[in-house]
Amino acid sequence: MHTALTQADAAGLAARRAVPVEPLDKHTFRNAMSCLGAAVNIITTDGPAGRAGFTASAVCSVTDTPPTLLVCLNRSASVHPVFAGNQQLCVNTLAAGHEDLSNLFGGKTPMEARFAAADWSRLETGSPVLAGAVVSFDCRITQTVSVGTHDILFCEVVALLHNDAGHGLVYFDRRYHPLTRQLS
Ligand SMILES: NC(=O)c1ccc[n+]([C@@H]2O[C@H](COP(=O)([O-])OP(=O)(O)OC[C@H]3O[C@@H](n4cnc5c(N)ncnc54)[C@H](O)[C@@H]3O)[C@@H](O)[C@H]2O)c1
Numbered sequence: 001m002h003t004a005l006t007q008a009d010a011a012g013l014a015a016r017r018a019v020p021v022e023p024l025d026k027h028t029f030r031n032a033m034s035c036l037g038a039a040v041n042i043i044t045t046d047g048p049a050g051r052a053g054f055t056a057s058a059v060c061s062v063t064d065t066p067p068t069l070l071v072c073l074n075r076s077a078s079v080h081p082v083f084a085g086n087q088q089l090c091v092n093t094l095a096a097g098h099e100d101l102s103n104l105f106g107g108k109t110p111m112e113a114r115f116a117a118a119d120w121s122r123l124e125t126g127s128p129v130l131a132g133a134v135v136s137f138d139c140r141i142t143q144t145v146s147v148g149t150h151d152i153l154f155c156e157v158v159a160l161l162h163n164d165a166g167h168g169l170v171y172f173d174r175r176y177h178p179l180t181r182q183l184s
């Protein structure tokens with residue numbers, strides 16, 4: 001049912017919109033962002049610039065034509081020059097049970113130790129594909145846009161690997177939460 005706004009309601013809304021919004025400090029922003037549950041992914045690359053991987057929750061679908069997703073990567077991360085050099089990557093969406101691996105790729109651990117903790121294969125680009133990931137998107141980076149501290153990597157998907165058996169994993173309220181898949 002639609003309710004018509006009275007003139008007084010409309011005036012009240014306009015008045016509320018007119019209240020100036022204080023600039024948010026990053027602590028307040030991060031606290032608010034901690035309420036947005038998100039899938040956790042290990043983003044990997046391999047190529048002329050070397051092999052690297054990091055944990056990312058800032059990943060989302062952009063368009064299905066051409067199939068494109070985006071990944072936000074902090075330019076101050078040690079892995080940044082490797083991704084910029086290779087221009088290809090694999091988004092490995094983590095399953096329940098991958099919590100320790102996520103922390104390993106999200107910390108200051110040397111790259112060899114990160115990759116030694118799991119099994120990997122390859123698809124088209126040669127970027128490492130994580131065994132047991134819920135899904136892996138093998139991609140070429142088609143565009144990079146810098147916003148603030150991060151680069152937004154637009155990635156066109158060239159190959160996929162599904163794992164229909166794995167349960168999911170989300171990061172919410174600064175903790176990992178398993179997601180149960182209904183298995184038939
Ligand atoms: N987008 C990101 O770069 C991002 C996302 C999640 C976590 N992290 C990093 O992981 C560590 C632990 O994070 P946490 O979630 O436990 O606590 P936190 O308080 O650092 O972050 C809370 C939320 O804020 C957002 N966020 C954090 N750092 C950000 C950044 N530099 N730029 C944009 N958004 C950011 C994310 O959504 C995160 O879940 C921190 O070092 C954090 O910087 C980075």
Ligand SMILES: Cc1cc2c(cc1C)N(C[C@H](O)[C@H](O)[C@H](O)COP(=O)(O)O)c1[nH]c(=O)[nH]c(=O)c1N2
Nearest residue numbers: 054055056057058073074077078079105106107108
């Ligand atoms: C759950 C979770 C989620 C994210 C991260 C961490 C964790 C634990 N990190 C941080 C990122 O993984 C970390 O900075 C990298 O490992 C790079 O670190 P090095 O500079 O290589 O040690 C991260 N960084 C980033 O640039 N974009 C992102 O979306 C995320 N998301």
